[in-house]
Amino acid sequence: MNQFIRNNLGYLLLLAALVILPYALALITGDPLNKGLPLFVQGLMIQVFILAVFALSYDILMGHTGILSFGHALFFGTGAYTLGILVKYGQWSIPAAIVAVVIIAALESFVIGVLSLRVHGVYFAMVTLAFATVAFILVEATDFKKWTGAEDGLHGIPVPDALNPALHRTEFYFLALAFAVMVYLLVKLFVDSPSGRVWAAIRENEARATSIGYNTLVFKVQATIISGIIGALAGVLNALWNLSATPQTMGVDTTINALLMCIIGGSGTIIGPMLGAGVLQLLGYLLNLWLGSVWQLVFGLIYILLVLFVPYGIIGTWRAKNFEWRAMWRDRLQRVATGTGKSSG
Amino acid sequence: MSNILELHSIHTFIGQFHILEGVSLSVAEGSITALLGRNGAGKTTTLKSIIGLRPPREGAVRFGGADIRGRRPYDIAALGIGYVPENRAVFRALTVEENLRIAERKKDDLAKRGDLIFGLFPDLKKFIKLSAGQLSGGQQQMLAIARSLVPENRLLLIDEPSEGLAPILIEQLMESIRSLSAHTTILLVEQNFRMASQLADYYYLIDDGKSVQNGAMKDLVNDRATVQRYLGAS
Amino acid sequence: MTWLNKNRNPLITALIILIALVLAFSGKSPQTTSSIILSGVTLAALYFLVASGVSLIFGLMDVLNFAHGSLFMFGAYAGWTFYTNPRLLFNTAPILLAVLAGLALSPILARFVALPRWARWLAVLFGIAMAIFALRDFPIDKLVAMGMSMTGKIIPTAEAQEPIATMLLRIGGMFIAGAVASAATATRSAERLEAPMSRTLGIVGGLVALALITLFVRDLGEQAILGTESNWRFLLALGVGAGTGAALGALMEWGLIRPLYARPIYQILLTLGLTFVFDQVVRFVWGPAGAFMEIPQWFNTSSQDCPSDNLLLWFSQHCDSIFVMGRPFPSYRLFIILVGAIMVLGIALLLQRTRFGMIIRAGVQDSEMVEALGINVRRVFTLVFAIGAGLAGLGGVVAAPFLGVYPGMAMEFLLQAFIVVVIGGLGSIPGAVVGALLVGLARAYGDHIVLAGIQLPWMTDAISGSPAIARASTVLIMAIVLFLKPTGIFGKKE
Known part of the structure; x- marks a missing residue:
């Protein structure tokens, strides 16, 4: 036990800090938990947790299996829209809708994986981008306005009061934190499992993994499905947080964000992308305050500089x-x- | 007799792997020099280091007296070095003629050297319009060598020409290489010791990325122990 | 017989397409059929212009360029701006050229300056600060706004234009910023050291001179361009679009992609990042709303004789549309088809009949061997990148009078180009032609169906939809091809 604490001291301290954070802020500012700065910071951190999970799901492909997806937003959006439509128009309960999200995301990722992972690696990037863009076009199309709300998005997802992020901000904060911690542990479990070792082998040298006798396609599709499901669950949480699903969740910017978080934090480490999500979210917030709409352009330039000069991210370099x-x-x-x-x- | 090519203790890395750990050799002008060694000893990497495809990190590569280490392959080739890689790397999608034309450094190279090339390899003239992918393995090897003859190269680096060829074709090939040496200097990498021993004037032995022994070919032929030790066969 | 065997896949595909076409158009009037086919081929021409570059670049250097749609978009914006608002170009080009001149100093700086790590970061910060300082209060929005209000007219005043002296200061500042940035990133490599000093100085001097000349002739140049008749101005705009695309492509390859050949994943990460940056640049400079470009006079005359009865009459009438099978079809779209056809032919000739094409075809198989024959493959890479990007830029300007210019066009055409190359086979030019035709026809047919509505026998009402459905449906063809033959119709086995 002692050994465990010593080995994971950093992580445990981080977790403790995140647990204390709302109370500490309330204590310092004198505001109650659901007003002022504590409320605002909790909101910001909830978004960080959601994006951290999304980034982590992305890194299962990019960092752990060496597959590049440029359409990961598809899963995020799938989670958000499926939940929204089922709960709002189908009167489904939230747990039932989540089961449906998992099934749909699994099917989607299975089809995309089988279609595009049989050829050269760049096909996956290309095909995922194509599918995500098409999904984006479809949710924006006026044909399905009844369900998707077209360009405006789907708003007013009804949730029970206990889950309402406006009424119960602190509860939602802990829900999102617990979700992020769980996914972290889950991904760690996957990566350390025998399958995870095959993923790493594929990442390092796929030809060699094949020659040892692994059917690499099976393992790549497996990674795609796991990543897709987790990505969709992040989308679910995002829909619950915003009580809406918008076309932006499907957009290529969402994918680029995930990519950027992985690169900033360090791809192929589990904690890296999660920290990357934190850095990106806070930096984005500050740059937006400081520069206005130009910040996106600045962001893009930072991304390019990172790719060119700091390819291993914060954690990797550190x-x-x-x-x-x-x-x-x-x-x-x-x-x-x-x-x-x-x-x- | 002057040396056209000299390597002084070159060190070459592929990724993090230290492949050549000090290879030195010199090739006398007009000779056929054989580079011998086991599989994986670093023979191919030595040739690639000379032409610049795997630039050495340390040491000196002197061609015609000038240090060419670190220069780009196209630049090195233009000094007059022809490279014939292993596995008959002809351009399969191009016709035989295009395979020869692409090696031209001046517009009339092929016209000038046509007689020499087609004299050595009459088959190529027959199939000039065929795409190189349709040629047999032996013909592709001839084409790869012919390609290196299009410009007036002062040195040819030939990698494993006999690999995968039927014995009768090997005889033909040896004949062609022998007549070639009247025109140019040759550094030959060859697994087939019988072939190398009949063609080459000098030899260099490398093992595990290091030069171990060199001398006149006729001495090595009689030195059964060394052949056995470094080449594993006779 | 061997020929049949070798071309089995394309032949089978052709047969399937033929059957599909017959089925699709059975029951439709010849007028409808021909107008759908012509619309499809129009789109196909544009898709080909983007997809061929993607395919060429991937085939030769294994780089999948996700920024290719953005090059298309930049070509469109550059051509359109040249056509309607050259003042914007004349006032921004010198500044961009100055940065480039500064960056081009890098071989010389690498020879004399070797900064320690901390100083590099400091230099980067200084360079950024310098750039911000030099660009402070640049009236970009005024320059852009002019193009929106005064389409294609000569403006006698100096509106929105800064005095030459101010511009010179900005140019100087940006040159220094570029030079500092290149000093920050300069590394001493054997190759760079070898580059002759005179050549570097020549390039830098040339860029600086070009910047100054552009600045000093800005008034004359603008008047000359706007004074040119719309047709010739449009042809010039085509050149500007293609040139912008080519220059951007060459710069991208030289400055950003080349350092990453050892890290292939980062190359495509980078190109994806560039689509994002280009998108933001366009939104920042020209705004998120799109604009239409006028159709040049040749394809835009209306009189009582119009539409022209046939192509021959059109040559004297220049009507905006021509009767094809008894139904008018916009003549400008025929021009798009013509440009597409010329480029197919041009690429085929380049690849099959020239030495450069021979080198490309050889390089597709083994670029190391090509280099070992004494050919500077890197220069070939840069040129091919420039050609592919130039085709996309040209496509952008050609598309502008038909579809307008808008920031979303990058993603839209990137998507269609990817679908095209996946269908045809990545790296294959015949594949790009066939794929473009397939996707174009499917799109046109889909648009028709979606507008007319589908009524299958068991349905009481026809279902109609929005064009978005047709746009999305092309991805189905891609899925089918991937399922049946993952490498595409003309793709080679892995």
Whole structure:
């Protein structure tokens, strides 16, 4: 147990800080939990948690299996719209709607995976982008206005009072936090499982994974389905938070956001994309305040600079540096301890 | 006799893998020099290091007296080095004629050298309009060599020409390479020791990315122990 | 027999398409059929102009360019701006050229400057600050707004134009910003060191000179352009669009994609990021709303003789439409088809009949071997990127009088181009032609069906829909092709 705490100290501290955050803010500002700054910060953090889950689902493909999807927004939007339509027009209960979301997202990702993962890697990026764009066109189309609300989006999803984010902000905050923690643990479980090791093998060298005897298509489709379901669940939470589903959830910007979070945080690490979501959300908020609408352009430029110059993200770069730094100190301490004074080089 | 090509202890990496750990050799002008070694000893990488496709990180590559290490492959090739890669890398989608034309450095190269090329490889003239993908393996190998003859190259780097060819074709190929050496210098990588020993004047042995031994070919032929040790066969 | 065997897939496809066409058009009048087919081929021509570049670039250098739709869009905006509002171009081009000139200094800077890591970051910040300072209060919105209000007329005043002196300061500032940025990123590589100093200086000097000349002739140039008759101005605009596309493409390859050849995933991440940036730039400069471009006089005359009875009469009448099978069809769309056909032919000739084409075809198989033959493959890469981007830019201007210019056109055409190349086979030009025709015809047919409504035998009412349904439905063809033959109709086995 002690060993566990020591190994995960950073994560546990982060979790504790997030749990205390609303109360700490309330204490400092003197506002109650559902007013002023505490309310606002909780709202901001709820969005961070939702996006963190979405980024994590994206990184199952990009960082852990080495598949590039450019249409991940499809799943986010699928979750949001399916829940919205079923609950609002079908009078489904929320748990039943979530089961439906899981099934639909699984089917979608299965079809896309089987169709596009048989050929060159870029096909997946291309085909997912095509499907997501088509979904975007369809939800914006006037034909289905009755259900999707076309360009305006689907608004006024009825939820029981206990889930209403306006009435019970703090409860929703903990719901979103619990959701993010659960998904984190789940993804960690997947990545450390035998399947996860095959994913890593595919990422490093697919030809070799095939030659060892794995049917890589099966594992790639598996990763796609898991990622799709988690992405759709993030979409569900987003719909519950906003009580709406808008075409933007399907748009290519949503995918780029996920990508950016993974790159900022460090793709292929589990915590990285989640931290990336935090950084992106806060940075986006500040830049928006400071620059107005130009911030999106600035964002794009930052993205390009990151791709060119900081490809391993915050966590990746930090781990590399941390490793070097520790090695240096270990070396120095050893020299002091053995009294040699000079290292052999 | 002067050396047209000299390698001084070159080190080449592919990714993080240290493939060549100090290969040195020199090729005398007008000779056929064989580069021998086991599979994976670094022979192909040595040729690629010379032509610049796998640029060495350390050491010197001197061609005609000038250091060419670090220069781009097209630049190195233009100095007069022809490269014939393994596995008969002809352009399958191009016709035989186009495969030759693409190697031209001046507009009339093929016209000038046509007699020499088609004299050596009369089959190619027959199939000149055919796409190279339709040729047999042996013909493709001839084409790959012919391609390196289109410009007036002072040095040819030939990688495993006999690989996968029937014995009768190997005989033909040896004949062609022998007559080639009247026109140019050749550095030959060859697994087939019998073929290499009959063609080459000098040899260099590399093992595990390092030069281990060199000398006149006729001495190596008699040195059964070395052949056994480094090449595993006789 | 071998020929039959070799071309089995395309032949089977052709047969299926033929049957589909016969089924689709049975029961329709020849007038309807011909107008649907012509509309389809019009769209196909535009799709081809985008898809062929995607395919060429992927075939040769394995880079899937997600920014290709944006190049199409930039071509459209550049051509349209040149046509209606050259003042915007004359006042912004010098500034852009100045940054480029600064960046082009990098080989020289790499030789003399080797900044430590912290200084590089400092230099980046300084460069950004310099750029912001140099662009402060630039009246971009006024310049743009002029184009919206005074379409194609000569404006005698100096409205929205800054004095030459101010512009010179801005140009100087941007040159310094570019130079600082290139010093920040300059690395000492053997290749760069080799580049002769004189060539670098020539490039930099040329760019600076071009910037200054553009600035000093801005009034004369604007009058000359706006004074040109609309037809010739339109032809020039085509050139400007294609040139803008080509220049952007070459820059992209040289500056952004080339450093990433060792990290292929990052290349496409980068191109996706560029679509985002380009989209934002267009929204920032020209606003989120679109605009229409007028159809040039040749295709835009109306008199009592119009529409022209046939193509020959049209040459003297220049009517806005021509009777085809008894139904008028816009003559400008026939021009689009003509441009598409010329480009198909042009690409075919380039690939099959020229040495450059031969090098491309060889490079598709093995670019290392091509380089080992003494050919500078990197230059070929840049050129092919420029050609592909130029085709897209040309397509953008051709499309502008037909569809207008709007920020969404990048995504729309990228999507259709991807569907086209997946259907035809990524990397294959014949595939791009067939794919474009298929998608174009399907779109036109879908538009027709959706507007007319579908009434299957068991239905009481016809179902009609919006064009969005037709737009979306092309993805179904892609799904079917992927399911039956994942590499596309003309694709090779992996």
